[in-house]
Amino acid sequence: MDKKIQMVDLHGQYMKIKSEVDKGIQEVIYTCAFINGPQVKEFGKDLEKYSGAKHVITCGNGTDALQIALMALGLKPGDEVIVPAFTYVASAEVIGLLGLTPVMVDVDPDTFNVTIENIEKAISPRTKAIIPVHLFGQSCDMEPIMKLAKNHNLYVIEDNAQAIGSVYTFSDGSKKHTGTIGTIGCTSFFPSKNLGCYGDGGAIFTDDDELAEKLRMIANHGQKVKYHHSVIGCNSRLDTIQAAVLKAKLPHLDEYCKARKAAADYYTTNLKGVDGIVVPKELPKSTHVYHQYTLQVLDGKRDALKEFLASKGIPAMIYYPLPLQKQEAFKDITKSVESLEISQRLAESVLSLPIHTELTHEEQDVIISAIKEFFKK
Numbered sequence: 001m002d003k004k005i006q007m008v009d010l011h012g013q014y015m016k017i018k019s020e021v022d023k024g025i026q027e028v029i030y031t032c033a034f035i036n037g038p039q040v041k042e043f044g045k046d047l048e049k050y051s052g053a054k055h056v057i058t059c060g061n062g063t064d065a066l067q068i069a070l071m072a073l074g075l076k077p078g079d080e081v082i083v084p085a086f087t088y089v090a091s092a093e094v095i096g097l098l099g100l101t102p103v104m105v106d107v108d109p110d111t112f113n114v115t116i117e118n119i120e121k122a123i124s125p126r127t128k129a130i131i132p133v134h135l136f137g138q139s140c141d142m143e144p145i146m147k148l149a150k151n152h153n154l155y156v157i158e159d160n161a162q163a164i165g166s167v168y169t170f171s172d173g174s175k176k177h178t179g180t181i182g183t184i185g186c187t188s189f190f191p192s193k194n195l196g197c198y199g200d201g202g203a204i205f206t207d208d209d210e211l212a213e214k215l216r217m218i219a220n221h222g223q224k225v226k227y228h229h230s231v232i233g234c235n236s237r238l239d240t241i242q243a244a245v246l247k248a249k250l251p252h253l254d255e256y257c258k259a260r261k262a263a264a265d266y267y268t269t270n271l272k273g274v275d276g277i278v279v280p281k282e283l284p285k286s287t288h289v290y291h292q293y294t295l296q297v298l299d300g301k302r303d304a305l306k307e308f309l310a311s312k313g314i315p316a317m318i319y320y321p322l323p324l325q326k327q328e329a330f331k332d333i334t335k336s337v338e339s340l341e342i343s344q345r346l347a348e349s350v351l352s353l354p355i356h357t358e359l360t361h362e363e364q365d366v367i368i369s370a371i372k373e374f375f376k377k
């Protein structure tokens with residue numbers, strides 16, 4: 001493969017763990033245990049141990065994980081679920097899919113995450129749940145969110161699809177993995193995620209025994225005993241081959257997070273003095289696992305910078321070009337209580353640079369020089 005700079009380099013990462021991954025995949029094919037093979041349960045146990053969650057329920061993908069979480073909480077049409085306006089569509093799509101009402105709230109311009117003040121303003125008598133999204137790899141400020149949720153009797157579903165491996169520190173000094181703080185946590189193993197498999201995959205985390213049983217049942221056609229269906233569920237399984245890949249990759253997750261953080265630090269050190277951009281901000285309460293390294297480009301120059309980088313063979317991506325309140329799909333079902341202007345502004349100014357576990361300083365130097373050159377013109 002040629003060494004073009006890439007947003008993510010899954011090939012390079014695979015080559016370093018090829019023998020572990022190939023052995024795992026071969027074993028599944030050899031034993032033909034394609035559906036619910038032993039690797040699925042083994043990976044779930046490994047992930048429980050890694051995350052500290054009492055229960056991990058694996059499923060088909062991250063969007064299913066969020067849907068199954070909402071189904072397990074027994075929410076009814078018309079119930080309101082608070083969700084940030086600046087996120088990937090899946091966080092809010094599942095709310096609409098189940099006939100619930102997404103209530104969009106604005107985010108903090110420094111961290112891209114929902115703020116406690118905005119959540120509080122959005123709570124109504126119909127509010128049943130909050131979905132904080134740990135966007136780009138840094139935890140939302142979960143301690144006040146959990147406290148607010150407790151005071152108002154609300155469920156908290158963490159969308160941890162971008163932050164697996166991140167750790168949040170509470171005011172008493174105790175630490176928890178993101179995804180294990182709320183009532184339920186959800187994650188995705190989409191290939192480009194920080195812990196990605198080689199297809200689709202997802203998982204749900206909870207410490208609640210009763211909820212765990214319900215989540216497991218819903219992900220499996222609403223049955224506990226085969227052919228006896230007690231609730232309406234869905235068919236959402238982690239494929240055994242994907243479980244084998246994840247079992248091989250999970251022991252590397254912490255080193256992957258470290259590599260991403262080191263790459264991010266290198267960008268920040270070299271870009272923080274550049275006029276015209278804002279580098280991402282880290283908060284002391286959470287580690288940042290940099291699913292994305294996202295700049296804010298000032299003065300309407302974002303698209304021009306993106307084009308300039310592309311002309312030099314440097315990819316950059318816009319996550320996300322439209323805030324949820326501007327998405328046609330949500331037009332008729334959304335309730336928003338505020339202007340959401342920060343989400344709009346971010347959609348117009350964010351630009352994510354290449355970041356992955358295989359990125360070298362040489363590649364980053366090329367990217368950094370190009371950005372500096374653009375702003376000197």
Ligand SMILES: *Cc1c(COP(=O)(O)O)cnc(C)c1O
Pocket residue numbers: 061062063064087088090091133159161162187188189190200201202
């Ligand atoms: C990727 C992602 C999802 C959905 O995960 P899939 O596995 O692609 O269904 C949900 N929320 C966020 C924030 C994501 O980044």
